[in-house]
Amino acid sequence: MRGSLLGVLRGLSSVATGMTAAYALVLGLTYGSQSSQVTVLNGQFEMSDELGRPLGWFVPAPQREAGFEVAVAQSGMPEHGACLVMSSSSTYEGPGVTLQALPMEGRWGQEFTLTAWIKLDPSASPTATMWAWFDDGRHRSLPEFKDGVRAGGVGWKKYTLKGRVPIGARNLCFGFELAGKGKFCADDVTLGFEPPLQ
Numbered sequence: 001m002r003g004s005l006l007g008v009l010r011g012l013s014s015v016a017t018g019m020t021a022a023y024a025l026v027l028g029l030t031y032g033s034q035s036s037q038v039t040v041l042n043g044q045f046e047m048s049d050e051l052g053r054p055l056g057w058f059v060p061a062p063q064r065e066a067g068f069e070v071a072v073a074q075s076g077m078p079e080h081g082a083c084l085v086m087s088s089s090s091t092y093e094g095p096g097v098t099l100q101a102l103p104m105e106g107r108w109g110q111e112f113t114l115t116a117w118i119k120l121d122p123s124a125s126p127t128a129t130m131w132a133w134f135d136d137g138r139h140r141s142l143p144e145f146k147d148g149v150r151a152g153g154v155g156w157k158k159y160t161l162k163g164r165v166p167i168g169a170r171n172l173c174f175g176f177e178l179a180g181k182g183k184f185c186a187d188d189v190t191l192g193f194e195p196p197l198q
């Protein structure tokens, strides 16, 4: 019974990735703590420092010093409030990244689902990507998983990236990359985990 219910739920999830949140909710209600949603630090981008940069999101110093800009600004939509804005400058068109790292102790073999809303600046055609990869604790990415989903189109859209936590992973690194002239906005970053089926 348990296996067949999970099978049905997984089928629904693969048919419509937009149902991921509902799927996680159903799974959470059915199996309690087996499925977990972790808190992404400032995943709503409502908190910024004195320079207007999002708290909790790392930007490599060389990119920052080259003029790559990561800031928090009002999204113009009430349901989003403030959002992340990444933009190139006249002197630097990227690639630029901003990311977080989350420890993976106790999560080997689990499936993860990363989601975020992204809006591209229609006045330019930059490449905006939501990325996820795993490191070995010594700043080296593991070959088992490294993937990204590229944003496109006009207006706010929700993007989803799924994968499995490889054995040996120390941290899940996730965030956004911008390449080329332009800017994009991102908001509502969520991260959930499900244990492997027994």
Ligand SMILES: [Ca+2]
Pocket: 044, 045, 046, 080, 081, 082, 083, 187, 188
């Ligand atoms: Ca927000």
